[in-house]
Amino acid sequence: MSLVLDAAAQDLLFREARTANTFTDEPVTDEQVQAIYDLVKYGPTAFNQTPLRVVLVRSEEARERLVSHMAEGNQAKTRTAPLVAILATDNEFHEELPNLLPHFPQAKDMFFSERPVREQAGGVNAALQAAYFIIGVRAAGLAAGPMTGFDFAGVQKEFLDEDHSPLMVINIGKPGEDAWFPRLPRLAYDEVVTTV
């Protein structure tokens, strides 16, 4: 084996982990979310910009508002998942750079003074962090159901502000009955990796 990570962890995070479409009633606690964050916050981002922000949708009222913006095929599972989180990009992440990159606070103005640059960089780096977050959900023994099938403008207006762009919505919980479809194919190594 070329991997150092033990086989059980490989299975937990990648091989047996699946995108869940149904969930049990078991709650997902704030302590679990904090443990997930405290693990995955260390995942690297460019300039340590860490632009990901998370909104946990806990109240029934907020849940119904969110469901109304989801694509029809995502509504039932978004309504019934133990926890739903909105992942978003903070397009004003540069304001935190002097704290996050204390040896090079000039980065804030040298590289990120323009909003379109921040939106581009923030989007990529928040997506990296979204992937770390999905891995973290699995590390907590939970299943993640990430979704991009929703009205982005509607979710932004209802739950965020003009400085925060929705990235995805994730259902989180223990997988329920018939939680997943058969595993979809993946590209072969030679279709993805070339050498020069």
Place this chain on the structure above:
Amino acid sequence: MSLVLDAAAQDLLFREARTANTFTDEPVTDEQVQAIYDLVKYGPTAFNQTPLRVVLVRSEEARERLVSHMAEGNQAKTRTAPLVAILATDNEFHEELPNLLPHFPQAKDMFFSERPVREQAGGVNAALQAAYFIIGVRAAGLAAGPMTGFDFAGVQKEFLDEDHSPLMVINIGKPGEDAWFPRLPRLAYDEVVTTV
């Protein structure tokens, strides 16, 4: 503890893993890269689009061409890392969708007929896969040094084509002497996570 993943795996993938700036001479083999891919290929993407493509820069000639496009501060480590990989987005990923999403081949034309839509979705989902790849490098007991400080147009022209956009360049290997700077701060949970 709220996490199921064992502590050694947490350390390997997140807590003790660091972005490396120096490396030992120990080679990174194709077998290791294949093992990494065969693990992280299972990470989820929207519509299973898996748009990430990887170019391994193995020849001395290609390495020098790549170094010439790196920002000055990234040149020395890009020159000396055991392996350098260019991660890119395939903006024509939709051509593979009938194979990757066999129960819904219409997705190719229903959602991804327009190039700007593909560039947007492909960029986000390739970034998710780049994060899985970084985790995979660490799962192989190696350190990753992801970099976005390079001439994107130059790297695209030299190593890719107009259908593939560079996402990042990653140095890969065993960490060398003084491989990393002190750990940078992270945002506190309450600065990142809110509840509604």
